[in-house]
Amino acid sequence: MKKTLTAALTAAALLVAAGCGGGSSSSKSDAPVDLRMTIWSANAQHLALFNQIAAGYKKDHPEIGKISFESIPFDSYTTTLTTQIGGGNVPDLAWIFESNAPDFVTSGALEPIDKDADLLPSTTADWEQDGKLYAYPFSTSPLGVFVNTDLVKAAGRPAPAQQIASGTWTWEEAAKTAAAVQALGKGGVVVGDFDYKGWDTLNAIWAGWGARPWSEDGKTCQFDQPAMVDAMTFVHNLIFTQKGMPGPGVTKDFFAGDSGMILTQISRAALLQKAKFHWDLVPLPKGPAGDYSVVGQAGIGVFKRGKHADAAKQFLAYFTNAENSAKLAQFFPPPRKSQLNAATLAKANPLLKPAQLDSVVVKGIETGTIKPSHTGYAELQQTVRAALDPLWKPDADVKTVLSGVCSKINPLLAK
Amino acid sequence: MRLKLLVYGVLLVCCVPFVFPIWWMATTSLKPVSEIFAFPPTLLPTSPTLEAYRQVFELQPFGRQYLNSLYIALVVTIGTLAVSALAGYAFARIRFRGAGIVFVIVLSGLLVPNEVTIIPLYRMFDTFGLVDTHWPLILIPMLGAPSVLATFIMRQFFITLPAELEEAGRVDGLGRFGLFWRVCLPLARPAIGAVAIFTFLHSWNLYLEPIVFLSSKQKFTIPQALTQYVDAYGGPMWNTQLAAATLSALPVLIIFVLAQRQFVEGLAQTGLKG
C-alpha cells in the first residue's frame, strides 16, 4: 500500500514538473559553462576540425567547460532535435536545414546574431527576419554536375567540358548524353538525394525552366504553371521515354562508377578521392530559361531557451570568424565575400581545379537560387511527395498530376 | 519416406526468405561498395575485404557500444525477471483484495505503444536529469509496458502448479515469500528461460528509446550505432553498416542455438501451452 502511495505521489510531482514548460533554468555564475551543438554529420574529419576549433576557443575562455558536438542521424535529425526541445533539453546551438529555416526563424526560437558585413546578402536572405539575422549560413554549397568522363566517352558522346566551350551544354544535350550512357547498362544522370522521394532536389533541374514550386510570397502553388509543367514533362521524358535517368526503385551509385552524371553539392567531391575513373565537375546545363545555378544551405542557430544563450552566441561568432571559416571551407563553402575566390577554395578543396571552382562555386554562390523553403515545410514536403508519386509511372499525365499537387497543397500554403 | 522428402523439400523452400537476407547481409559486409549494387546481386563477394570491419571499430567506439547494449540487456533481463516473477506469482496464487483491478491496470501496459508516451517520458526523465544516461533504457523496459508480457507469462506458469505443493510448504511453516522463493520459483526454470530470452531480445533491439534519450557516442547502443555509419553528407556507408549489423546479430544467434531447447521447452511448460 505504502509503495503505491509513494508511486502516486511521485506521479503527481511529475505531472506538475512536466506540465510547467521546459528550459527555464539559467546558469549559475561561477560554474563552468558547457555548450552543446547538435549536428547531422557523424564524419570523423568534421568532428576533429570542430573539436580543434572548440579547443582553441576554450584556451581564451576559461569560463567555458565543455563544448560538445552531438551527431544526430541525418534522417531523424529534425525529429530528434524537436523532441529535445519539446522535452525541455534545448541544445545551445544547432545546425538547421535550409528547408526548415522559416520554421525556426519565424517561431522566435532563435536568438538574433551579429551580421558580419563580409557575408554575401544572397546567403543570408533565408535566415533573416525584420532585418535581423537568426542563423549563420555556415555551409553554402552550390550544385554542380559531376561527370564520369570515361563512361561519356565510352558512350560516344562529347564531354560536357567540350560542349561548354562550344556553348552547347544544354539540358537537351545532357539528356542525350545521359541516354547514351544508360544504354550501356549504367545509369545516365542521377539527381543526388532525389530517389523519387526528395522531390525538392529536382529544383536543380526546374530552376533551368524558371519554375518555382510556389510563389515568392509562399501563398500560391505554382506546380501547375506552364514552366513547371514543361520542366516536369522534360524530367518524365528523361526517365521513361529517353531512358536517361534510372527509374524509381533503381539505385545507380555515381561514386562507385555506376552512372554517367550526378547533380549534387560540390562538397561531395571528397567521395571521389578513391575513384577508379576519370571525372570532371561542370556547372548545371543551360535550361530554356538560360544559365542558372542552385545553392544548398545549412545554418547554425543559437537557441533562446538554451541554458547559455549568450555564451553560445560568443562561441558561434568565434566558430565562424574569418579564420575558422577558412578552415571550415574544406568541407563547407563559406558565405564570405573575402573567401569566395578560387585561390582560397583551392587550398581547401585539393581535388578540384581552380577553373572548376571558379565556374561552379564562386559564380554559383553569387547568383544561385536557394532551394524552396516555407513554414511548415515538413508537412508540405510530405504532401507534395505523396501527390507526386503518380507521376513516376510511364503513362502518367504530367499536367493532371501537377494540378493534383496544387489542390493538395494550396490549403497548406494559405495557412 | 516420400512424405519425409516432401516435408524436407517444403522446409528448404521456406528457408529462403529467412536465410537469404542474413546470408546477403553477412556476405555483402565483405564486398567493396561498388559491388553492393551489382545486378544481378552476387552470392559471394568476388573480391572479399575486411575493410568494412576495420571501419566499424575505427569510426565509433563500437566495442564500448557493444558492451553498453550487452550490460543494459542483462540488467533489464534480471530486473524484469525479479519484477515479473513476484507479480506473476501474486496474480496467480494469492487471492488478495484488489487483485482483479490491479491486474487490469497492469495489463493496460501491454496496449500502449511506446510512440504514444515517448514525449511525456522524455520530459519526466529530463526533469530528473536522467537524459543521456542509461536509466530510461533500463527502467522503462524493466518496470513499464514491456515487462507486462513477462508478468503475464510468469502468471500463466505459476497458475499451472498444483495447490498441494504449496500446502505441503505451508505445513512446513513457510510464509508467502517462503513459498514463492523456496517452492515455486525453483520449479519456474522453464518460464524464467522463456522470459529471459524475450526480454533480452527486446532490450537488444530497442531503437526508438536510445535515439531519443542518448546523445553521446560513448553511451550509444548497437541499433543506434548502426545508423551512425554515414559518410560526411549523411549518405549511409552500406558495407560498414552491414558489417556492424552482422557483428550485432551473431552472438545472439549463437546464444539462441545453445539455449533454444530450454527456450522451446520452457514455453511448452508455461501456461502458454494448450
Add this chain to the structure above:
Amino acid sequence: MTLLLDKPTSRVAPAGKAPYWTMRRRDTLAGWLMVAPQLAGIVVFVLVPLGLVVWYSLHEWNVLAGTFNFVGAENYKAMASDARLGPVLRATGLFSVGLVVLNLSLALFLAVLLNQKLRGTVVFRTLFFSPVVVTLVAWTIVWGFLLQDNGGVNAFLNLFGIDGPNWLRSGGTAMVSVIVVQLFKNVGLNMVLFLAALQGVPAELYEAARIDGASAWARFRRVTVPLISPTILLTMILTIVGSLQVFAQIAVLTQGGPGTSTTVLVYYLYQQAFQFHHFGYGATLSLVLFLIVLVLTAVQWRMRRRWVFHEA
C-alpha cells in the same frame, strides 16, 4: 487452460479465530507487496504519461516557439475533419489484417512441419527463428536492397522468367512488401510458441482420433486446433498489438508512400507530432491508437469464450 481473469488456483484455508493478522490479511499484504514494483512501474511509466498525453491533446503546442496554449476540443475537431485520416485507417487495417492472417498461418504451418519427428528439425527451427535476433533496422535495410527494382528478389524471379514488379513503388505491392518484411522478421517467434503448444498436445489424443478413422486434416482441425486455441488467441493478440505499432519498417522502406498507401496510424502520428510539429494533434492521434488497441483486445477477449477450448 486457465486464462487471465479466471480465479487463481490457490485455495486459502479459512482462518480460525485469529488475531488481526489473519491469513487473509497477510495474503493481501503479501500480494500487494509482490505486485507493488510492477504496479508502480505501470503507473509511473504508462498511466501518468498517458494522462499527460490526454492533457497535451487539449493544447496547441508549438515546440519551437515554446508556446503551449489551451485549445479545448480543437484537436479533436481537426481530427474529425482530417481528410487524410480515412486512408490512414484503411492502410492500418489492411496492414494488420494482412500481417495477422499471414503470420499466424505461416507460423502454424511451419510449427506443424517442425513438429514431425524428423532429423534436423532443430536446424530448421534455428533458421526460421534467426531473423528474430537480427536488429530490426538492419533487417529492414537489407530487405530495402532486395526489394529494389534491380534488387535480389527480382533477380531471383528472373531466373524463372518472371518480370517482377517494382515492389516498393506501386501502391499494392508496397503494402505487400512491408507486410512480408515484417512477417519474416517475426514469424519465428509465433512459430516457437505454436511449437511449444503442439508439443503439449498428448499423443494419445491423436491415436484415438486415428482409430476413429479421422483423416490427417480432420485430426488437425478437430484435435490440434482446439487444443492450441489459447496459444492462437495469445499470438493473435500479440501480433495485432505489434502490427499496430509498426514503425521502423515504414520509415526505412516506403516513408508511407507511394501516395499515402503505406501510411499507417503510428507513422502518421509520428509525422504529425515529430515532423510537422503538431504535438497536440499527434497526442490526439495517439489516443485514437490506444483506443483501437483497447477495443480490439477487448473484443477478442470477449470472443475467446466462443472458440477457445477450455480443459474440463
